[in-house]
Amino acid sequence: MEFTTTGQIIECRAAVSWAIGEPFKMETIQVAIPKAGEVRVKIVASGVCHSDLFFLRGGAGPQVFPCILGHEGAGIVESVGPGVTSVAPGDHVIPLYTPQCYECDNCKSPYTNICTKDAMLQMAGFLSDGTSRFTCNGQVVKHNMGCSTFAEYTVVNETNVSKIDPTAPLDKVCLIGCAIATGYGAALNTAKVRPGSTVAIWGLGGVGLAAAMGAKKAGAARIIGVDINPAKAEIGKMFGITEFVNPKDHEEPIEKVLVKMTNGGVDHALECCGIASCMKAAFAACKGGGGVLTLIGLAPLSEDVPFNAYQFIAGKSVNGTYFGGWKSRDQVPKLVEDYLSKELMVDELITHTLPIESINDAVDLMKKGDCVRSIVKF
Template sequence: STEGCRAAVAWAAGKPLSVEEVEVAPPKAQEVRVKIVASGICRTDDHVLGGYFPNIEFPVIPGHEGAGIVESVGEGVTSVKPGDKVIPLCLPQCGECCFCLNPDSNYCIKSHFSESQNLMPDKTSRFTCKGKQIHHFLWTSTFAEYTVMPEYAVAKIDAAAPLDKVCLLGCGFPTGYGAAINTAKVKPGSTCAVFGLGGVGLSVVMGCKAAGASRIIAIDINKDKFAKAKELGATDCVNPKDFTKPIHEVLMEMTGLGVDYSFEAIGHKDTLKAAFESTTVGWGTFVIAGVAVGEQSLPGSPPPSLEKSVPKLVSDYMAKKFDLDALVSHTLPFEKISDAFDPTIAGKSNRTIVVF
């Protein structure tokens, strides 16, 4: 049956989120309806509200960093059943395309880089509000108490996992942690530089530490970020505002040759250039983990990360292999979602979670 529930609707670009009563249709074949319990606030959701993504259609229910419980399943669904704890995947894994079948790839032809996810695969919406059709966002739309997505965009996770923490494994944490572990393949004893210490940058720091880096230099113009970065594994913290010379020169002096690995977790062309110039000439690796928007953006799309790794990340978290809780700086009830972006934009939050 159709579920009435609360959701945060973005009616138009440049307008704040509005908490509304929406109707969520039951799942069709190969679809799953999930009761969202918690959702992280990612800067990408803020970029959606600002209208920075030309391929997003309004009105829309944003949100892509969630965790919840399967409420019902459509015909033919086999991977999950009602009652299972799940994390929606903003980069799906259909398991059938040439990319999914290639062990060297973590891409999928169903991802938003290849096809629109403003509507379900059958080109209809499961959301209505005030008689109007509301668009999906990345097929996840986790700013709704109930959301519907294709079966291949859902990962079943450990039944004991705390949903108000593991929701971060849907986007921010694996983007940063995976940039260090999977993309850069940071080697033990190496030197790393991390530009930008928001939720993604701090997750890069954790990944570098887990990989055994001996020196992790954390860089941000907000010195309030340094205590948390050190707690999570940074060995040095550098504020570019403390120097007159360019930051890459400072890093060269600190390291002699430059760093083995540098990571940009902001998405700003100046820091992208600085991060690139900070790496050592012979073997340095530079990884972009931030998404740029507007005038600062670079052409091209960010590399996809994660997917099959999500259930394993949950298991690793439960085994205390990394401290995900340390990233959660604010938790708010869902009705305060409009305020939830403020600490993130002001640089006062590593990650804010809204809980239904």
């Protein structure tokens, strides 16, 4: 694909978030020319994730606004700034909210995937030079999670973009940018689900179902889905769920139900809701002497979770995961290849595909639990 916009400011559509609690507003924005080390991408499609709802509800505070959300996208490189070597105009790419700079201590470590380069700037909504490439109505609009895929064109750091196979459908593999990679990797890389083990997964949205897929891949014997939406029971089977439990169907706490079901507790609990009470219940459902809780869901940054200290003494442990533990630029292309070779389910998560102008409808579907994943397209 050839672009005639290289070297020019681009005017395009975007769903802008102006303040906490306000719906997305479709706007015409200006997207500046990429600077050194930056990549401008024409976004084709983006998933609408619960983490977007986290920001909309104020989970990270008011300082992130106004901004352009979206971190589960895929598109085509329109132009690159000086010094960019890993991608070129026309390349198909997935923007990455977890960068990989190859230079920081974490990127050089085999024990973590959390890059520290520009981490504070990314949290603040800016690129590497501390500024934004977005303006709307004369006002600076911030980036979000280093991606901002709810804009028809976005600018990302080269560290935040991965080149993928051009034959992969962009309106499908965009989900590898968050839900698939996060849940699937949480089970395989972080929890390290053991063959023959018992796994319980709280929340069967896109991330939870991907986690089930990872647990199945790892050889878990029992994969118990926990969700208050009974519709998730059937789709869960497709991804590897062997049993389904709805907390609303039981008078006693769900952790007691699971302890009885599993004769003492589960080997692995994967919490995908980002709800403190679910995290506490999931830890209580882990068996003593080796049960592990892996926290995946994004809770409000100010929220604490009270765990009883004796649970740790009894041999339980807690860990957390970010982007499923994948080294993003290195491993996202491989996940796309796994999808193309039918080793990784993606299409089955997509229940709705909408135009970007209907993004608030996608949010409503998510709030009501009437979708697994909605895709918005430009």
